Amino acid sequence: MTTQELEDRLNTLRPRLHRYCARMTGSTVDGEDMVQDTLLKALRARAAGTQVDDLEPWLLRIAHNTCLDFLRRRSRHSTTPLVEDVADAPLPEGEIVSVGFHSFLRLPELQRCAVILKDVLGHSVDEVAVIAGCSPAAAKSALQRGRAALRKLAELPEDARLPLLPDAQRQKMAAYVALFQRGEFDTIRNMLAEDVRLELVNRLRLEGRQNVGLYFTRYAEATQWTFAFGAVDGHPAMLVFDKTGAMERPAHFVLIDWQDGRIAAIRDFLFAPYGIEAADWVRLD
Numbered sequence: 001m002t003t004q005e006l007e008d009r010l011n012t013l014r015p016r017l018h019r020y021c022a023r024m025t026g027s028t029v030d031g032e033d034m035v036q037d038t039l040l041k042a043l044r045a046r047a048a049g050t051q052v053d054d055l056e057p058w059l060l061r062i063a064h065n066t067c068l069d070f071l072r073r074r075s076r077h078s079t080t081p082l083v084e085d086v087a088d089a090p091l092p093e094g095e096i097v098s099v100g101f102h103s104f105l106r107l108p109e110l111q112r113c114a115v116i117l118k119d120v121l122g123h124s125v126d127e128v129a130v131i132a133g134c135s136p137a138a139a140k141s142a143l144q145r146g147r148a149a150l151r152k153l154a155e156l157p158e159d160a161r162l163p164l165l166p167d168a169q170r171q172k173m174a175a176y177v178a179l180f181q182r183g184e185f186d187t188i189r190n191m192l193a194e195d196v197r198l199e200l201v202n203r204l205r206l207e208g209r210q211n212v213g214l215y216f217t218r219y220a221e222a223t224q225w226t227f228a229f230g231a232v233d234g235h236p237a238m239l240v241f242d243k244t245g246a247m248e249r250p251a252h253f254v255l256i257d258w259q260d261g262r263i264a265a266i267r268d269f270l271f272a273p274y275g276i277e278a279a280d281w282v283r284l285d
Contacts, residue, residue, distance in 0.1 A: 006046060010039055013056055014202060015274040016121055017063055023116045024067040026105030027233040028279040029255065032201060032272065034070060038063040057123075060131045064113060071109065100280050101233070103153045110134065111146030118143050172258055173236035174285070177229040180238060185216040193262040203271040212266065225251075229285040232276070239283060240270070250276050 017038060022031025041062050052058045104112050113132045117123040123131070129139040179188050189209075198206040198215055206212050219225070223243075230239040232253050242251040252273055257265035269275040 003046075006043075009055055010042065010059075011202070013059060014039070014272075016056070017059060018272070018274050019120050019277065020060060020116050021063055021067055022101050022275075022278070023104040023120065024064070024109075024112055025070060026101045028101060028275045028277075029233055029235060029267075030070065031101070032269075032275060034063060034066050037066050041066065057127055057131055060117065060121075060123075061133075064131055064133075068109065099150060099154070100278055102280055103150060106153060107146050107149055108142075110138065110142040111149065114139050114143035115146035115150065119147070169236045170284070173238065173256060174229045176256055176263075177227050177238045177285070180219070180227045183220060185220050188216055188263075189213045191263050193259060193264050196263055197265045199265075199267045201267065201269050201272040201275065215266070215268075228283050230281060230283045232279050232281045234280075237281070239281065250281060252276060253279075253281070 014035060017035045018028075018031050020031075021034035021038070022028045025031050025034060038059060042059055045062075046052070104116065107115070110132060114125075114128050117128045117131060118125065125140050125143065126136055128143065129136045132139060132142075134142075176188070176191075179185075192209045192212060194209050195207065196209055196212050198212045200206075200215075206215065226241045226243055228239045228241065228250075230237055230250075230253075232239075232255070235255055238254040238256070239250040240252050240254065241247050245251060252269040253276060254269070255267040256263055257267075
């Protein structure tokens with residue numbers, strides 16, 4: 001496999017890797033970070049001569065370990081107690097995909113891994129065992145317990161999930177969104193830091209005020225988008241809705257980092273629509 005063929009294959013697998021990483025970390029944003037770390041590690045390993053027969057399980061093994069390292073550094077997740085009334089039946093595909101990322105975060109790590117790999121990505125129990133580094137019996141038990149625990153979580157009332165954002169963060173993002181809504185892109189350009197960074201997730205990165213300024217020109221030319229102030233996984237965000245598609249949920253979202261009153265970084269998920277798949281998002285305007 002050539003380097004270009006490998007990169008093409010990695011891009012094809014990227015949404016599936018994100019489905020795993022986002023549910024393991026409990027966040028679409030952290031999940032994307034784990035995907036990027038996984039792909040970087042994979043490219044480095046191939047450059048060092050590692051030969052791979054089956055790419056997806058190999059990548060998922062890297063992603064699994066990357067997520068575990070991240071979770072142990074963060075060390076703030078909670079777990080749900082093990083349940084004894086184990087159910088063998090898988091959760092329906094539509095149901096499992098729509099389960100919020102934070103519900104997965106309440107499962108112990110092996111249960112979380114097993115349910116995601118089996119019921120979200122369609123891997124066998126034996127493949128789960130290889131990726132998770134455990135026995136098939138342990139993988140099967142974790143799968144059963146994880147399914148039962150998620151069913152119990154699904155019976156709980158929905159939280160409002162209204163994030164407690166500091167007033168300063170709310171005001172900055174709300175003002176940014178209002179400028180987008182009015183098409184005042186020159187005003188936004190004047191707010192950019194000289195060394196501002198832009199990441200169009202899964203597409204490109206730009207640095208510097210002049211280069212990043214072109215990004216707003218593309219949005220100014222588009223007519224299908226509407227914008228709203230909201231939050232994704234507790235991060236203040238600009239929610240972007242596609243008027244030509246389903247309007248009940250965002251098509252993608254944009255995150256902003258500020259420094260000394262100026263825009264220091266923009267992270268736009270336009271080319272990574274998988275990011276909003278089961279994210280905890282809320283509209284705040």
